[in-house]
Amino acid sequence: MGMTLVLGASVALQFAAAIFALRLIRITGRSAAWSLIAASLVVMAIWRLTALVAAAQSDPPATAGPLSEWLGLAVSVLLFAGIAAIQPLFLVLRRSERTMRRRARRAERYGEALYASLVENLPVHVLRKDLEGRFVFANRSFCDLVGRTWDEIAGKTDFDLYPAELAEKYRRDDETVLKTGQVFETVEENAKDGQTRYVEVRKSPVRDTAGHVVGVQVVFWDVTHRKQAEAALEHERSLLHALMDNLPDSIYFKDCQSRFLRVNRALARRFGLGGASEAVGRTDFDFFAEEHARQARDDEQEILRTGVPILDKEEKETWPDGRITWAATTKMPLRDRDGRIVGVFGISRDITERKQAAEALQAAKEAAEAANRAKSAFLANMSHEIRTPLNAIIGMTEFVLDTPLLPQQRDYLAVVQESGESLLTILNDILDFSRIEAGKLALDSAPFDLREVLFEAVHAFSLRARRKGLELACHVDPEVPRAVVGDGNRLRQVLAHLVGNAVKFTDQGEVHLRVECQPEPNDEVSLVFTVSDTGVGIPSDKKELVFAPFEQADSSTTRRFGGAGLGLAICSRLVELMGGQIWVDSEPGQGSVFRFTARFPRAERGKAPVRLAPAIVRGARVLLVDANESDRHALEELFARWGMRPSTASDVREAMSLLEESCLLSDPFRLAVIEEVLLELDGFCLAEWIRRHAQLGSMSIVMLSSASSADNTAQCQSLGIASCLVKPVRPSELLDAVAAALRSAAIEEESPLRVRRARIRPLRILLAEDSLVNQKLAIGLLQREGHAVTVANNGREAVARAESQSFDVVLMDVQMPEMDGLEATAAIRQRERATGRHVPIIAMTAHALQGDRERCLEAGMDEYIAKPIRAPQLLGLLEAMFREAPRPRATDEPKAAAEGPDWEQALAGLQGDRELLQVIVDTVLEESTRLIDDIRRAIAAGDAAALRLAAHTLKGSVRHFGTSAVFQKAFELEQMAHSGCLAGAEHALAALESALASFLEALKSPPAPKPPGPAGL
Secondary structure (H helix, E strand, O other), X not given: OHHHHHHHHHHHHHHHHHHHXXXXXXXXXXXXXXXXXXXXXXXXXXXXXXXXXXXXXOOOOOOOOHHHHHHHHHHHHHHHHHHHHHHHHHHHHHHHHHHHHHHHHHHHHHHHHHHHHHHHHOOOEEEEEEOOOOEEEEOHHHHHHXXXXXXXXXXXXXXXXXXXXXXXXXXXXXXXXXXXXXXXXXXXXXXXXXXXXXXXXXXXXXXXXXXXXXXXXXXXXXXXXXXXXXXXXXXXXXXXXXXXXXXOOEEEEEEOOOOEEEEOHHHHHHHOOOOHHHHOOOOHHHXXXXXXXXXXXXXXXXXXXXXXOEEEEEEEEEOOOOOEEEEEEEEEEEEOOOOOEXXXXXXXXXXXXXXXXXXXXXXXXXXXXXXXXXXXXXXXXXXXXXXXXXXXXXXXXXXXXXXXXXXXXXXXXXXXXXXXXXXXXXXXXXXXXXXXXXXXXXXXXXXXEHHHHHHHHHHOXXXXXXXXXXXXXXXXXXXXXXXXXXXXXXXXXXXXXXXXHHHHOOOOOEEEEEEEEXXXXXXXXXXXXXXXXXXXXXXXXXXXXXXXXXXXXXXXXXXXXXXXXXXXXXXXXXXXXXXXXXXXXXXXXXXXXXXXXXXXXXOOOOOOOOOOOOOOOOOOEEEEEOOOHHHXXXXXXXXXXXXXXXXXXXXXXXXXXXXXXXXXXXXXXXXXXXXXXXXXXXXXXXXXXXXXXXXXXXXXXXXXXXXXXXXXXXXXXXXXXXXXXXXXXXHHHHHHHHHHHHOOOOXXXXXXXXXXXXXXXXXXXXXXXXXHHHHHHHHHHHHHOXXXXXXXXXXXXHHHHHHHXXXXXXXXXXXXXXXXXXXXXXXXXXXXXXXXXXXXXXXEEOOOOOXXXXXXXXXXXXXXXEOOOOHHHXXXXXXXXXXXXXXXXXXXXXXXXXXXXXXXXXXXXXXXXXXXXXXXXXXXXXXXXXXXXHHHHHHHHOXXXXXXXXXXXXXXXXXXXXXXXXXXXXXXXXXXXXXXXXXXXXXXXXXHHHHHHHHHHHHOOOOOXXXXXXXXX
């Protein structure tokens, strides 16, 4: 019984200990160790209880041993006591555990807040779904993307947010992640509103603490820009490949040792390789000859050293088989990401064909330049040959016109002079066009009086317009400046061409020149020149053609008007040089209107050529009578600028009224300028009324004659009219007439030669001229002026005479036999350096090309005169040189071409002087035999220089008789000698002798003079 109690107590204590342990487990929350202790106590208690029951039911009932029972009780007591003893420790641990849990929860909440903050602020969309696809989390970025709040999204599925097809795809992707447990990545392409967007998606499984997949986490973000960049990069890469594979130029990349890293297909084919990869690691020495390979390597090493590229360098490529090719190469430094030079890259273009073409072009250019030089020489020679006979024609004509002549004789000579001037104009056009084609024509820049140039250009055609009954007028707007800077001579040339054409192609009506002004910045002015006529007009299909060289509106053989077709072409080029353009408006039968523009700087104040009005003009009252309102205003403005006091009237009655009123004043009119053609009564009626008037009878009158009036010289003289000027009148001419009229001095119509005769002393003149004709002309002209002339037939003779005699001036022909004028001048100047004396030398040459004047002046000559030499020009130059006044520089005369005359024309060139003609004939007969002998000896000796001089002299001897067969044959021999090729010279000599025999026979029998005509000629 006692042991039973002990056993029961032991079991109870064990159960109590187990319960207490379980409580500790609950308190502390620990499960591993304490669960084992509690389980062992329970097992032990149950075992003890089972043993106790078994012992009680046995028969006889069994009992445990006293020792074991007591031992079990002791163990139970010890266990209970031990657990009771550590309970306070467990309570402390429990409190510590609670503290740790609180801290853990705080840390967990902090971590969750940190996680939420991170996820909410990531630039990606984050969401989580459970196993059924319901949203259990979504960050703010995703909510903004779908346009809903989290409360609206929570618990929803993709089918609630997206179209069914798209939601089904998302569900399939989620199931793949849930089944495999692996991360799923993809890039989705979405098209919306015509734009394609790309999204990178990453789906990963969500697991619990046991590692079980409980959902899907989705992270996705927009990669459109990246995809676009990748696409652009891929496009650039494909373009680069296309460039490398298809460009015909050679492209290559090399390392620092000049080894190929990559080449394109073109270079691989050029190297004869099967593919571009075969060139990798090789150098130029493997493909080219050493000459080119070494140069290429040196260039590349220089680029590696300096970083300076080589741009478009022409390289001569030599190949092992001896071939030579040319390439234009550009090489640049190849740099890595850090900017270090790690090699070179380049591109080479084959220019072999271009190089060959350039060489051929250079050869052609040299040939063209040689041809151009030959053409220039030909033009110079032709100018010389044509101007020499023109010199005689025009000079002798002027010479005879200065003598007393019958009216009919004067008319005939005027026709000769006009024809010579026409020939000079044609030659001038040809040479100007040659200069333009060669790019040698340049404009001068100097201040000039614009109105003077305008009126001079128009006035030159006043006589021709008057003969045709045309009204020729010039109107200048008041805004047009008086003085501008430019080439006044070239502007006059353009205007002369246009006005001359207008007069030529107009049979009745009028020709008007008008100038308007368009101000420009920078103190420039743009002028618009208009030349209108009422002539034949131009067909519409010919308007542009007329500005082309050698073209005319009427090019048929039956055309009424001649010409070389160069005038308008030259005008067009000159206008371009003046910064303007030219065009025409015209209709057949309705006349033409030519317009052109030109830009000029305004002349600075004080530098413009301004002519001051004489004192007698300033302040004088003048009456202007003109029916044309614009002419009247123009004259009024002109007279006011001269300081006069003008009044105007439009007809005779108004003029009479103004004149009557002035008689009642103390300040009457001193001058009347009257237009001949007025309404009702003409200007002569008014002049006659003035002469009969008691108070106005002594009044000075200047008459302006229109183009439609007849020759009224006698009527002007009978009425005592001071001057009768033909419109349009140059301002300077009008000013001279007004000043002369106010001085009450009649205008004496004297020859310019007679005026000069009183202004210059007799001179001793050395004339160096090889042409007998020009000698006769110059001697006759100079001796008539009282000068003493000594003749030298060539340059050597001129030097000798200059050494032995003293002269005031030397007239030096440039082209002469034995020694030309330039060499002779140099010899004279050399001698003068020792004596200290300087004799003026005037160059006379038929050459009139660009630079001739400069070449003569550089040789030491003082002045320059182009042939044909004219009396006013030569005598004016002599007057300027031998007066104490600044000597004007001679300028190039207009150049022209002429055809050889027959006997009648030869007489016309000598102004009908048969005695002079006979002198020339005798000279030719005397010289020709000697010259033929000189030519024959020169050909036999092969002496080209002697042949050239002899042929030139013979040609000059017969040139007065035109371009006959002798002239042509002599010219051919001269050209052969000039070229240095005498092959065929004997044959040419035979032809020349045959032609000369006939020519000389004809010279011995000149035609008899014609009987005098009705006028006594």
